[in-house]
Amino acid sequence: MRKFIKGFGYAFSGLGYAFKSQLNFKVHVSFALLVAISGYCFKLSSSEWLWIIASIGLVLMTELINTAIEQLVDLVSPEIHPKAKIIKDVAAGAVLITAITAAGIGLVIFIPKILQYAA
Template structure:
């Protein structure tokens, strides 16, 4: 016989509350993380460029996906940093490695976003 999980019944109020928690996390990211300010500036610049160059739907889809990927990785990186710092403020090699790997995730996403940006915008600059 399979173990039965006890779950609370579905609630629209609980779902709405989960969005509030997510927005609070976004605020933590924007208020406390300097790299998030760079991502915000880049996001605004790319959206403005997309409007100026009148991107097509597929181009917008790629740009939005790239922006979302960078923001998601920055959020995960920040969460890992906060959790690691909560565990220990002293130098711990494995926590340091975890933070480094999470930071690489942001870098990889940002580089991929730059690649997408070049593929989308460079042809428009030279036509």
């Protein structure tokens, strides 16, 4: 049980590292908070909240995995190497695709609500 509880400490340490050192993670967390506040203001339905929560979770998870990959590549290949660049670029591309998908989901959910509110 002690090992299980220590695992949470390691996980929170990783989250803290990402938040302190990764600008993109801070940006994603900021947008997540903005979307959550907007969702509350627009009174999203349960199914809309599920899509929003899943999107936020996937973007943050992908950003964390990208950070881990970048750190690992820097560890095993401290010098500039074309394959190291490809690995980092592909991982960053995964974050970009996830963020674009999340933005699309957000637009599908929020645009009708904004238009209804404006009318």
